[in-house]
Amino acid sequence: MIMLSRVAERLYWMARYLERAEDTARLTQSFNHLIMDIPAGSEPGWDILVRILDAEHVFGEKHRAFNEQNVLKFLIADEENAGSIHFCIKAARENVRTTRDVLPEEVWEHVNELYLFSMEHAAKSVGRRNRHAFLEQVVTRCQMINGLLMTTLCRDHAYRFIKLGHLLERADMTTRVIDVGAGALLGDERLNKAVDPLIWACLLQSLSAMGTYRRTIGPLVEANAVVEFVFRERSLPRSVKFCLDGIRQELVPLKHNHEALKVMERARRRLSRFHVEQAERQDLHDFIDRFQLELNTLGSIISSTWFMPVESQPEI
């Protein structure tokens, strides 16, 4: 079965953008709940959301203040921010449009509908009133598309590159979520320690992991246990371990996978050697930083190995 590099690349990016749209919606949704639970004065600033996505620079070009209105507009409806939900949906649609022939027919229909929905509602959903319903719809529709792909796609290269895109994006987002909890972003001095469990619980929720956590670890939400759980619980579909295992599984059957596997193994080793209990908050933050660099490297290797093969001439 031949798979053109261009088609593989578009499928991979379709998956990344869909995952990013869903994850950003989840994160925003959980954060919304959190803000309402925390006593006024103790709540973390809205800037955290922008920082999680490493988007301070882009944000700064458009807005001065990190207030609710600006941040939510930036995350939900911004046309140029590559991390905004609307942008991701639009980008996913463009990628499906040109790969329709290798995907089940309904995938295009659902992605197109999601896009039309976002076109109509994203800008109107920045305010608190419609925000919840919009975010929930985005998550639901993304999951429907994922479900469709998982249950109908032939397990060939197309499936493989879609899965790689999803897992890589998800691993990246999960580590970002942990980073918020790591406190590197939550200046200790301005925070009431009593709200810590609330924040951790919120982050677990954004990963759909609260229930599993309670059943596996227990009802008490505690920083180290959460980090340990989200990093290393191999049965949790949004844990870093799960994502890395899945990526590895899809890399193995590909040709020319040597370099990608090498980086992959390094990331796995790094993860398994990290000891949460012994780490200070700063250590955790540094670890996540390095780990994300590793994921970036893996992303570029995937791109240079399979999307723009080295044997070929450069694009003109």
Place this chain on the structure above:
Amino acid sequence: MNKSWKMYSHGNAGDFFDELITDTGRPRLVARHAIKMLQGLSSEEMAARRGAAELAIREMGISFTIYSEGKNIDRAWPFDIIPRIIPDKEWQKVSGGLAQRSRALNCFIDDIYNKQKILADGIVPADIVLESDNYKPQCANVSPRYGAWAHVCGTDLVRDRDGKFYVLEDNLRVPSGVSYMIENREITKRVLPELFKNNSILPVDDYSSRLYSTLASLSSRNRRRPCIVVLTPGIYNSAYFEHAYLAQGMGAELVEGSDLFVDESDCLYMRTVDGPEQVDVVYRRIDDEFLDPEEFREDSSLGVPGIMRAWKKGNVAIANAPGSGVADDKVIYAFVPQMIRYYLGEEPSLACVKTYLCMNEPDREYVLANLDKLVVKPANESGGYGLMVGPHATKARRAEFAKLIEANPRNYIAQPTLSLSTAPTYIDETVEPRHLDLRPFILQGKDTWVTPGGLTRVALVKGSLVVNSSQGGGSKDTWIVESTKAASSRGAAKGKGQ
């Protein structure tokens, strides 16, 4: 007969040849069964069949793209449920004429890029060939396999008042429409299945495999299954649906220019996730100008740098071969009968439309004096751009063309206005005559093959001669039907013949 057909109750009112109904209002012999069945349907049933066709078109996703106001719109394919029917005896002659024409045109192209004997012998004036924009010096001294250049040709035919088929033009560059010919048959099978019981209709759905065989025969590498790709300009092209359709039908990859590259040994590869895969045959659906920025337009991002090198070395076959357009020129059109006599030693069996070449003084004088009766066409344009229909043009427009002709006579030809034939077409609630043409497709590789029928395009606007789908044109399923007598004794005839 139900009242939908009242326009036809007194015969064919217009001064045109009608494909299905005679001047006295009776169905033509070949269409007898079909007309009887269709006239037996009530208005409600007719409407229901049309609804079913529209549904089938949506379900099958048959669409074409039009580009307007900066946006691409995917439109459902416009289709008329009443088929156009041609007797096979008549078609055999047309088909033979098309094959003859295709062979002669390919001999001509091969000759022009090699020995140029026809120019030396003064059959065709050298300057009109060599000074044409369609002549590509880059292609000189290349000899594609079997001397075949225009592997896929779409020839437009029309029937005049006398009921005779005339060749209107040959499309030798990247003719499109064949996927719709196949899909139209699929739709008719779904919505009018009864018609297939009493008629012996030649099938059209083996086109993709015929195309595959033709293309495969061009491969220079001896492989069991040569690697064939369909090269598309991309999703924004109006014929993207067809590119995807044919690629799928042949089991070939649908590629864009950036998927391909040429290496130092001048071989063509496509980039796949398993590494480069050598390509043997490119069925390209982009124009010469965009094919290779090394040889043609430097700013082209649609093409593949170096593909011409690979082609000239014989490492890859390109269909249609670059430069084929040299025979797809309205001035050259006038010389096709001479080509047939010159290369094949045969008399042309298909009629051409009388063509006045404005470059010749007597012709030019006649054209300028009769602009109100003639159709004036630019020599190099295709797709009906920039032409003037004399009888329908304003005085100012005619004056404008007179100036154009005098400024650049080589670039203009003129032809008498033809009365395109009509066929019953289901419009709103009634069946009315509408003008149509026919585009059969001719494949030329080791052998020549002609589609049974072709794509019939119909002008849905009353009195209009414009059949183009982007301008209110529709299409019809086209049947080549064995005549009743032959059909009833078909088995016996076949046995004897072989």
